[in-house]
Structures are given as structure tokens and as C-alpha cells.
Amino acid sequence: MIDLRNISYFSKLSDDEIGVIKKYSVFEEFDAGDVIYYEDEKPVYLFVLIKGSVDLYKTNLKGKQFYIYHINAVDLLGEVAAFSDITYLVTAECATKCTVLKIDYSKTGKFFCDNPYLCRELVKSLYERILSLVNAVDDSSLKTKERVAKYIIQESASFKDKTYTEISKKLNMTPETLSRVLNEFKKRAYIEIDDHHEITFIDEEKLKNLGS
Amino acid sequence: MIDLRNISYFSKLSDDEIGVIKKYSVFEEFDAGDVIYYEDEKPVYLFVLIKGSVDLYKTNLKGKQFYIYHINAVDLLGEVAAFSDITYLVTAECATKCTVLKIDYSKTGKFFCDNPYLCRELVKSLYERILSLVNAVDDSSLKTKERVAKYIIQESASFKDKTYTEISKKLNMTPETLSRVLNEFKKRAYIEIDDHHEITFIDEEKLKNLGS
């Protein structure tokens, strides 16, 4: 089993504190595609993502998913809902196999807020959420071409590891639209894409200036 | 001049602490329309909005504003940028006459994070930002009709105090589109609007179920 001491959040806690967390928490494994929690559920646990990565999205009334952001281990999960006593704001779905520490925060909650070190970690985590959310809001006001351009510039390295269908989900557009946009970029000689989805930039400047 | 003791954030501080803040802060008055800070600027101050209300928005490369959210006194302003050492994420523009306390956080910053009471206030403020941002992301995935419906249900009271042009800005749509949507709602007998922009709901259920 994983030693709590090895988790960065807890490395500076006293033995007593570690003991409390140990007592009220349990490790759980998830497969890719599993949902850790659903939006609008009442939070039961605070999660610490120990291994793997998780996609966060919202689902609208028609069942359509709107992708918001992505977090990698090690990070807090569900902390906003847990500590502010509201339902989960988003749905957390594993993008890969994940190991998660589930903490019964009703027993340890005070703890997190009162311990200065943990509180600072919490603030840091909240900052990151805010950055990601501002980024998501920003993206939502972009045209699809701009969104695709931004994505391929930022994520060119991992581009070849994903299907276009997966990428289109993260970009909140249809695979058809993504295909057409990439095609246009190729025709205009902004990029080249080989048979293995490997991407090469020919005119990165033009891509960057799409939105101006 | 306003006594720092009367500001909720500071009411529980010691005399010494109040002294430090007093030493490194100054009050400033803004008129409606004035900008307190611009996105991408390096933060110099942490602000506490003492009186009035402020709109937060992002401006894209083409100069188009994308409205994000609104805050009312008393609240923190610019705290994310100030404490995480990045540029301001959004532009803060006064919606009304405002009184703002400008704090030189480079002198008092540690203070905020170390004082358990202030730190908790900071966390609370960050939660609120996150809620507003998730709400903004959510809205951005709605159709204009749904966005208008949501707005008039939530803001029916203040509806008559604003011009349609102002409202359309907050809804991130053009005045023409807003006018057409309201017209459709009237034709379908969901709402009535009198000469003074006073709104009456006739079929609120239909409005709520637009998105399903």
C-alpha cells in the first residue's frame, strides 16, 4: 500500500495528523472511463488523485458534455464542493487508470483548513482551478479555427497519441469540424500531418495570428 | 475616512495588524466606467472593494469584450493575480461609483496567507470566484434563448433598471439578438414587458424548460 508520507500534500504533517487521515481514508483504483463523481451529487469524500489523470466536464440538460479541464496526479479533486458544502460542480472522469485516496472529509475537514500548511496547499489548488476555468471561459469565446490552432500549438507533442474524435471532445466541437479545420490548415500550408498523426508546423506565426 | 475596523475582512485583526495594513494601503474613488485594472498587467495592488460593484471581463485580440462575472462590495479584487504572482487574468471595470482600498501586497502579502482568519476569508473568496467561473462556462454552452431565459428569471427584479444594450453585454450577445429573443418570448406568451421595461412572467415553466 502507498505510504501517506510519500504524498506531497502530507509530507509535512505530524504523525498524529497522518494518523487521523489514515484512519478516515481509503485508496481506490479506477479504470479509464470510470467516473469518480458526478456533478450535482452531494459530496461524500474529498479525493486526492495519486496516480493518473482526470477529465472534468459538465453535462447539459440534453446530455451533451462540455469539457472544461484536465488534472494530473498529484492533485486535489472535489475540494471545492467538499469544503464549501455544495454539490459537485462538475463530473470527474478518469482519462487513464487512476489511483485515488478517498478521504472522509466530514471527519478531517477542519484539519485541512486549520493546518496552515494544508491550507496553503488548498489555496494553491484553488488558484490552479481558477486559472483553468478562466482559460476555459476564454476558449469558449474563440472561433473553432482559433481553438484548434491554440490546441495544436500547446499540445503538439501529445497530438499523435489521441484520435481526432478524442481531441474534438476536448475542444468542444464535432469530429467533422475538427477534420475540416485541420484540412484547411494543411491546404494553407500552416501545418503538415503524417500518417501517424504526427504534426509539423510550417507557419506557426499564421496560426498564432488567426484571431487578430 | 473609513475606519479599517469597519471592513469585515479586518474586523478581527489585532491593532498591530491593522496598523500594518493602514501603513501600506490607500483609499481610492472610481466612477462608473473606470477601470481598476487591466488583464495582462502586472499586479501592483491587492484591492478590497468597499463600496459599489464591479464587472469583470476579458478582451480578445479583436478588442471584443467577453463578460464573465460581477462582484459587489465588500469583496476582494485581484487577489488571484496578486497572490500567485501572475498578471491580472481579467479586466475590472466599475459598474457604479466605487470605493476601493488599494493594498501594497508586496508589503503585507505574507500577512494575508499567514493569518488564519484572513486565509480563510481568502479561501472563501476563491470559492466564490470558482462558482462564478463555472457558471460562466456553463452559460457559454447555452443557446442565446436559454441564456436570456436564465437571465430574466434570475434578474427579473433588476431588469427594468438596465437598457437592453447593457443586458446584452452581460449576456455576451448583440442587442439585436436580445431584442429578437425577447420578442419571441412575448409572442409565445412566456412573458410580458411594459413600457418601463418591467417584466412579468406568464409561463415561467416553459422558459425553464427551453433547454430540454
Next chain:
DNA sequence: CGGTCTCTTGATTGTTGTCAAAGGCGGTGG
């Protein structure tokens, strides 16, 4: 009473989603 701003309406355009069809590719089971 002239000017500015708001609101409305029509016509048009650009963008993106939807639907449908077809080809490719990989895996599976007979």
C-alpha cells in the same frame, strides 16, 4: 429642436452542427 442613443426589424452572411454516405483500418471469430 437638433443630436445622440436605444430599440426594432429586415436582409444577408458566416459559422458550426447534423445527417448521411463511403473508405480505411484493426481486431475477431469462423
Next chain:
DNA sequence: CCACCGCCTTTGACAACAATCAAGAGACCG
């Protein structure tokens, strides 16, 4: 080894949506 299935991708045709452009009517203010 081949037939088949399922998924991904591409392409075309089309529809829905919302912005833009343009014009005109009305309200408010100096």
C-alpha cells in the same frame, strides 16, 4: 485466411443559429 464488425476519418449537403449591416422609429437631453 477471409468475412465481418466496429470505430475513426473524411466529405458533401443541408439546416440552425447568431452576428453583421443597414435603416428607421422613438426617447431623452441639452
